[in-house]
Amino acid sequence: MMLEVADLSKRFGGVQALDGVSMHSAAGRVHALLGENGAGKSTLLKCISGVHRPDKGQMQLAGVAYRPAGPREAEATGLRSVHQELNLVPAFTACENAFVGKRYPKRFGRVDWKTMRARFAAVRDDYGLDLDINVPVGRLSIAQCQIAEILRALTDDAKVLVLDEPTASLSEDEATSLYAILRSLAARGCAIVVVSHRLDEVFEVADDYTVLRNGRSVGSGLIADATRDGIVALMAGEEFRHERHVATQTVGASVLELSGFKAGPRRPPVDLTVRASEIVGVYGVVGSGRSSLLKAIWGAGVRPSGTLSLAGRTLPPRGISHRIRAGAAYVSEDRRNTGLIMHHSVLDNAVLPRLGLYRAAKRLPMVSWRKAKSGASTILSDLNVKYGRSADRISTLSGGNQQKIMIGRWFGAPIRLFLLDEPTRGVDVRSKAEIHKLCNRLASEGTAIVFVTSDLEELLMLASRIVVMADGAITLEAPNAAVSRQSIIDATVQDNVNRSPQEHDNR
Numbered sequence: 001m002m003l004e005v006a007d008l009s010k011r012f013g014g015v016q017a018l019d020g021v022s023m024h025s026a027a028g029r030v031h032a033l034l035g036e037n038g039a040g041k042s043t044l045l046k047c048i049s050g051v052h053r054p055d056k057g058q059m060q061l062a063g064v065a066y067r068p069a070g071p072r073e074a075e076a077t078g079l080r081s082v083h084q085e086l087n088l089v090p091a092f093t094a095c096e097n098a099f100v101g102k103r104y105p106k107r108f109g110r111v112d113w114k115t116m117r118a119r120f121a122a123v124r125d126d127y128g129l130d131l132d133i134n135v136p137v138g139r140l141s142i143a144q145c146q147i148a149e150i151l152r153a154l155t156d157d158a159k160v161l162v163l164d165e166p167t168a169s170l171s172e173d174e175a176t177s178l179y180a181i182l183r184s185l186a187a188r189g190c191a192i193v194v195v196s197h198r199l200d201e202v203f204e205v206a207d208d209y210t211v212l213r214n215g216r217s218v219g220s221g222l223i224a225d226a227t228r229d230g231i232v233a234l235m236a237g238e239e240f241r242h243e244r245h246v247a248t249q250t251v252g253a254s255v256l257e258l259s260g261f262k263a264g265p266r267r268p269p270v271d272l273t274v275r276a277s278e279i280v281g282v283y284g285v286v287g288s289g290r291s292s293l294l295k296a297i298w299g300a301g302v303r304p305s306g307t308l309s310l311a312g313r314t315l316p317p318r319g320i321s322h323r324i325r326a327g328a329a330y331v332s333e334d335r336r337n338t339g340l341i342m343h344h345s346v347l348d349n350a351v352l353p354r355l356g357l358y359r360a361a362k363r364l365p366m367v368s369w370r371k372a373k374s375g376a377s378t379i380l381s382d383l384n385v386k387y388g389r390s391a392d393r394i395s396t397l398s399g400g401n402q403q404k405i406m407i408g409r410w411f412g413a414p415i416r417l418f419l420l421d422e423p424t425r426g427v428d429v430r431s432k433a434e435i436h437k438l439c440n441r442l443a444s445e446g447t448a449i450v451f452v453t454s455d456l457e458e459l460l461m462l463a464s465r466i467v468v469m470a471d472g473a474i475t476l477e478a479p480n481a482a483v484s485r486q487s488i489i490d491a492t493v494q495d496n497v498n499r500s501p502q503e504h505d506n507r
């Protein structure tokens with residue numbers, strides 16, 4: 001075994017995040033680490049990569065006792081990691097980020113930038129990844145940052161590579177190419193441990209699995225011997241099925257109208273109408289302009305232009321407060337920077353956009369924290385959020401639980417238009433089904449929903465109408481039942497859009 005973990009435990013205050021976990025990962029194999037939100041997956045990866053020190057238990061790397069005092073020591077032993085929260089310096093390029101904390105190539109005593117860039121570009125090309133290495137990562141999308149982070153891990157040979165949800169913000173195609181990279185790394189003798197909530201891809205790429213539940217390892221084995229239902233039952237501790245929930249209710253009046261709307265100065269104009277009770281799913285590859293369009297509709301775009309009307313009123317191209325007053329709500333794809341206030345409490349984050357609901361008295365501009373606390377606890381229990389105390393920092397919650405709060409905090413007041421960017425990113429299968437059910441409930445009450453997703457299954461499962469984007473333009477727009485899986489994938493590339501949507505039908 002390349003990596004062996006035995007009886008590992010880790011406690012944070014009152015939370016037993018890991019409780020005697022064991023796992024083995026062999027060289028040349030991809031090991032999937034599975035479990036519901038808050039099961040302890042990230043904590044386990046952080047113990048392996050030296051971020052956390054376990055309270056109890058042993059680890060071995062390549063047959064030698066391994067107990068890293070920190071991430072540097074773990075790296076020196078041959079371990080590379082890609083965590084859920086990306087750790088990149090925004091002002092540095094992907095290449096400069098890749099060398100942070102490592103020995104720079106030098107020439108005449110000075111940093112040899114040329115060699116550094118060439119070495120980095122060679123790794124990028126070797127793995128067939130597409131990334132501009134001369135742009136500061138602060139200007140890249142989340143998915144491109146993810147690629148930058150993975151490249152950082154690949155710049156030197158690794159014995160073990162651990163990745164926490166590396167495909168969460170990648171589209172189907174990008175995830176497929178990332179997994180091809182993981183397979184080729186495994187073929188070079190690396191042991192790979194990967195966390196993913198996308199079970200379909202786990203079945204395609206992984207050789208072995210371990211399931212965690214409430215901090216304990218509750219099952220492990222060969223993927224070839226496992227079934228999807230069996231794994232889901234292990235994760236949830238009971239039988240569970242994710243039903244398809246495509247909304248069937250009749251749509252109402254138009255809520256959002258875009259006409260010649262440009263999300264930015266160099267973006268093509270977009271025309272789109274979304275009606276009450278409609279769930280429009282927007283799909284495309286990284287950089288196709290999905291998130292920029294959503295952000296621009298929300299009023300936070302960079303120099304947008306054209307006409308946007310919400311519930312019959314034309315709104316200025318920028319300005320979030322107009323949108324909120326008109327009944328819109330938004331969930332950002334970037335939980336850490338623009339979604340949540342990470343150093344504030346669970347309570348603060350859960351009530352922030354709806355503070356007006358928790359006034360001490362009707363016209364008083366003061367918040368009653370008693371009311372806020374009870375409002376928050378309703379939201380948190382409705383969405384089955386796992387947390388210790390509402391005063392804990394939100395950064396201590398697992399990624400999936402943070403995501404649920406980002407969505408739930410908008411409830412409590414009617415939502416006319418709900419804009420959701422990757423609403424179930426990092427969320428486990430059961431919570432995903434709950435969020436889909438919630439979207440359907442909102443739609444049946446008249447909310448118009450526009451969501452961006454990189455998950456083709458989710459798109460087909462939830463959207464009543466499908467929009468595909470490429471290079472900032474809409475390349476396909478049709479009711480869910482009228483498009484094939486292949487035509488959706490084809491439309492993600494501009495050159496393919498002239499083909500008929502019915503051309504392939506392999507759904």
Ligand SMILES: Nc1ncnc2c1ncn2[C@@H]1O[C@H](COP(=O)(O)OP(=O)(O)OP(=O)(O)O)[C@@H](O)[C@H]1O
Pocket residue numbers: 012013015016017035036037038039040041042043044386387388395396397398399400401426428
């Ligand atoms: N630094 C921390 N301080 C306090 N509690 C923490 C900390 N890190 C994790 N926890 C708690 O440990 C538990 C396990 O969290 P972890 O992030 O490992 O879950 P996960 O399986 O990765 O979930 P997800 O799929 O949602 O990312 C959670 O209850 C979480 O709130």
